[in-house]
Structure formats: C-alpha cells, structure tokens
Ligand SMILES: O=C(O)CCC(=O)C(=O)O
C-alpha cells in the first residue's frame with residue numbers, strides 16, 4: 001500500500017483535492033500502454049467478428065435475393081398463363097408450395113438472428129478486462145486536458161497532432177474537438193473549452209457543418225459570455241442566428257442569458273506564467289516544474305558537480321559509480337548506469353500480468369485517484385536473485401542498510417499517466433491511524449527510484465522546491481533522503497511524476513526504512529525540520545529567469 005504523506009498544510013488531502021477538483025473523473029485506460037496494446041489486440045478480433053457478422057448477413061441477403069428473383073419469375077410466368085394457370089393441378093401444387101413451405105422457410109430465415117455467434121463473441125470481447133468504458137473515455141480526455149494544461153500545449157497544435165513541437169500525424173476532426181470542448185466546459189476549464197470550440201469550428205467539413213455548427217456556435221457564445229472579459233459573444237450569437245433562425249434553443253436557459261457587451265481582450269489559452277512563486281498552490285509548483293518554468297538559476301547550477309564515487313565498496317575502485325548532484329540539502333543525486341538490461345528484462349518478466357491501477361491512501365481506504373494514474377505491483381525480494389543483487393547495489397549507492405526496505409515496487413505510466421506532488425514519507429497521522437504497513441521498520445528514510453525506460457516526451461520527476469526536473473534516463477537511478485536527521489519528514493522533498501506526453505515509463509522504487517540506519521546516516525546537530533515550505537520558497541524567490 002502507498003500513502004500520501006500528510007503534515008499540516010502539506011497534508012494528503014490538500015495535495016490531492018485541488019487535483020480532484022480539476023480532473024474529476026476516474027480514468028484507467030490511458031494510464032498504461034500495456035493495457036492499451038492489449039485492447040488494441042482485442043479490437044483486431046472485434047473487427048474480425050464484425051467481418052464474420054457482415055459476411056453471414058450478406059450470404060443470407062444473397063439467398064433471399066435469389067429466392068425473390070425465383071418467386072418473381074414464377075409469378076411472371078403464371079401471369080402469362082392467365083386464368084389457365086389455376087386449372088393445372090401442377091400449378092396448384094406449385095402455388096401452394098410457395099405460399100406454405102417456401103414462405104415459411106423465408107420467414108424463418110428473415111426472423112433468424114443471423115450473425116449471432118460473432119455478435120456474442122464481439123460482446124464478450126467488450127467485457128474483457130482493460131476494455132475502456134465511458135468513464136475511461138472521459139479519463140482519456142482528462143489526460144489530454146491535463147497534458148495541455150501542464151505543458152501549455154496549444155489547442156491548434158494538439159488537434160493537428162503536434163505534441164510539444166513534435167508532429168505525430170494524427171488529426172482530430174470537428175466532432176472530436178467538440179467532445180473535448182464539452183468535457184472541458186463541464187469541468188469548468190473555460191479557456192480550454194473556448195479554444196477547443198474554436199478549433200471544432202475551424203475543422204468543420206462540408207458534411208458535418210449543418211449538424212455541428214449550430215451547437216458549436218451556441219456553446220462558444222456561452223463560454224465567451226462566461227469569460228466576460230473577452231470579445232465576440234454578440235458576434236458569435238449573430239452568426240448563430242444567421243445560420244439557423246430559432247437557434248437559441250441550443251442555448252441553455254436562453255431567457256436568463258444576457259450577452260455582455262463586447263470587449264476587446266483576447267482569450268489566452270493558458271494563464272500567464274507566474275513571476276512570484278510564493279502564491280502558487282502545490283499543484284502549480286509541480287506543474288511549473290514539469291514544464292520547465294521553475295528551474296535552477298545558473299548560480300545554483302554552479303554549486304552542483306558530477307563525479308565518480310568509490311567509497312562505499314572496494315569494488316567501486318574498479319567500477320566507480322557515476323553520480324550527478326542535484327541538491328545538497330536535502331541530498332538528491334542521480335546515479336547513471338546502475339541497472340543492467342538483463343536485470344530490467346527479469347523485472348519485466350516478474351511483473352507480467354501483475355500490475356494494477358495505483359491507489360493513494362487518504363484518510364480512509366486506498367482509493368483509485370486521479371492524483372495518480374499509473375499501475376504498479378510490489379514484489380518481495382525473496383522472489384528472485386536479481387532483486388537481491390539490485391538491493392546490494394542500492395546499499396553501495398546509498399551506504400544504507402537494506403534489511404528494512406520495502407518490497408520492490410514496479411510502476412508503469414502510460415500516456416497522460418502521472419503522479420501529482422506528494423512526499424514519500426509517512427505522516428505522524430498515518431502512523432497513529434495504523435495506515436503504515438510494517439510500521440516497526442520506521443518511516444521511509446530514503447528513496448531510490450530506478451528509471452527502467454527512457455520516455456520520449458514528458459514523464460520527468462519534478463522536485464519543485466529543489467527546482468529540479470529529472471528526465472527519465474534508462475539505467476539511471478535517483479536517490480534522496482526523505483527525512484531530516486531528526487527523523488522528521490522533509491517537506492522540501494515534495495515531488496511528483498509529470499504526465500507522459502509520448503511513450504511509456506517504467507520505474508522501480510526502493511523505499512528504505514529508517515530503523516537500523518543509525519550507524520549509517522550522518523546526524524546533524526541541528527534540526528532544520530521546522531522550516532516551512534513557504535519560508536523556503538520565499539528564501540528562494542529570485543530564481544526564475
Ligand atoms: O515515477 C516517478 O517519477 C516518481 C514516482 C514517485 O514519486 C513514487 O512512486 O512515489
């Protein structure tokens with residue numbers, strides 16, 4: 001189980017709530033490429049069943065068409081005979097046969113549920129695990145809006161398949177843009193709704209113009225009216241009326257609707273970049289670190305070094321660890337090339353079919369939350385020798401005792417998958433309410449986060465207070481202390497996994513607990529644990545360029 005650390009105003013709920021308000025629906029589908037490739041395979045089978053359904057129905061229709069021709073031919077012949085036709089006992093037989101046995105056969109055939117088998121199979125596939133449902137469709141749109149908001153992606157680019165400057169060739173049509181706009185509107189992202197409606201309007205094809213444009217314009221009028229500082233609501237309503245007289249029926253509560261007078265301010269898709277960080281919510285701090293707005297100054301960067309580490313094990317004299325400093329206090333470093341491909345392959349085998357949608361623990365039970373859209377599994381080190389080898393390396397990297405380390409956690413993030421800002425350490429409240437598994441091992445003194453994949457775009461690990469964004473680099477591992485020397489949780493370690501724009505991210509978490517480390521970790525004689533996050537940010541106020 002995982003817990004969001006809670007302490008005072010940095011509590012779990014505060015960390016999660018703003019996010020839940022922003023992105024209300026639960027969503028699983030987009031959180032794993034693994035699941036997506038599975039259902040992509042199911043879709044292939046669904047198409048085959050559909051083909052079979054069509055083929056069965058086509059052969060039934062071919063058969064019926066042939067019978068129809070035959071019956072018509074027989075009738076035409078009969079008509080040529082005139083009344084004489086009814087005198088022949090042979091014809092009496094043929095007519096009777098047609099109207100009884102033949103027609104019964106035809107009626108049975110027409111009534112038969114042709115293609116039932118492929119239909120049943122198709123329906124069974126739709127029930128498969130990982131098949132997206134309506135809620136997950138919402139989640140996929142949520143994920144897209146989240147990417148847009150975090151990375152400040154321009155709507156016209158996204159609709160044209162350009163993600164953060166890279167073209168992918170997928171185009172959205174007017175209906176897609178309208179669907180996204182409607183969800184943005186429902187969730188009160190008015191600026192984004194506005195941008196998606198404009199995009200829908202500009203992407204109308206001749207064939208869907210009549211069907212979609214009145215709705216698009218009506219919604220655009222409403223959004224503009226709600227964003228009262230913007231221009232053009234009256235113009236939009238005018239176009240709507242010209243397009244379709246009586247079109248006010250598209251506007252909810254039209255009678256109460258008071259179009260404001262037009263003003264000339266343009267609509268920004270995204271809020272302006274903040275200059276003062278002290279006022280930002282924790283989510284915004286995370287967001288602005290993910291998109292690179294919060295970053296260290298050159299002066300701060302000059303304090304940081306890279307080098308080879310040889311101290312913790314004699315073997316390191318032969319093969320020193322490559323370390324990159326990212327923060328001195330609290331310590332955050334990145335080790336390069338500390339896991340082998342063969343080990344990653346074994347980890348992949350051990351996790352096959354085992355990962356589940358991540359939960360976070362708030363006050364009560366673990367819940368699937370949009371603060372964390374990834375999938376994970378825990379594997380005890382007894383399961384495989386490789387896990388113990390990795391732990392020995394972690395001990396060399398950290399100089400910490402691995403006896404009290406949690407099970408290996410492997411997590412996968414798919415497109416849009418993320419984990420909003422949080423601390424890895426457990427709050428005192430989590431201990432009091434017995435939410436901490438193996439509490440006798442103490443709190444999470446340190447984290448080692450192995451990157452098992454590169455990620456094409458996005459997916460960094462953001463440390464807003466330390467102003468660091470770690471881009472996932474295959475074979476590397478981040479290491480940081482979560483606790484002050486006093487044992488108190490360090491709020492400056494607040495971090496989060498930024499959403500993936502393109503790619504898939506696998507990580508291995510090693511959470512090391514605090515007991516049995518007393519001879520390992522150097523103790524400070526002073527306790528800086530009382531320093532509050534806001535004070536720290538004020539201290540750091542200079543930093544954005
Ligand atoms: O995947 C990442 O970049 C961070 C993951 C993380 O913070 C966690 O699992 O606690």
Ligand SMILES: [Fe+2]
Pocket residue numbers: 422423424495
């Ligand atoms: Fe974490």
